Amino acid sequence: MWEIMFEKPISINYIKKAPYFGSSEGVSFAFIKNEDKLEAYLYPGPFGFDKTPEELKSKKVFEFSESGYQEAVSWMNDHIGDYEKVAHGRRFDINSIEKICKS
Numbered sequence: 010m011w012e013i014m015f016e017k018p019i020s021i022n023y024i025k026k027a028p029y030f031g032s033s034e035g036v037s038f039a040f041i042k043n044e045d046k047l048e049a050y051l052y053p054g055p056f057g058f059d060k061t062p063e064e065l066k067s068k069k070v071f072e073f074s075e076s077g078y079q080e081a082v083s084w085m086n087d088h089i090g091d092y093e094k095v096a097h098g099r100r101f102d103i104n105s106i107e108k109i110c111k112s
Contacts, residue, residue, distance in 0.1 A: 021078045030058055035095025037061070038085055040078075047071045049081035053092050067091065 019029050019040075028041040032054055039050040039058050050058070052066040069084050071077035 017078060017082055021073075021075060024078075028058075033089070036089055036092040040081065042073055043070075045073050047073045047077050047081055049085060051085055051088055051092065054095065 018031060023029060024040045024042050024047070028039060030037065030039045032038065035054045037050075037052050037054050037058070039048075039052075041048040041050070048068060048070050050066050050068050052058070052061045067088060069081070071081045071084075
């Protein structure tokens, strides 16, 4: 069972200037400002955002505001359970990477 992934991990002012990427127990996430919207992404590790196939990413768009940011965090916390949890310190082996890529 997943616990809440995080509360707002960084100031929205940072996201105004640059995308923010992170991960929690094998699940990666991104916050990207696109014009006046906030794009929130969840996707499986171990690859980075640009190397993860689009079909493996979950995306939702929110208003770029403090309330939109809070809604994005809530959405991520609601959907993190859609991904396999990977304990900290457990390395991905080639079989698990191939499984993720073939999903």
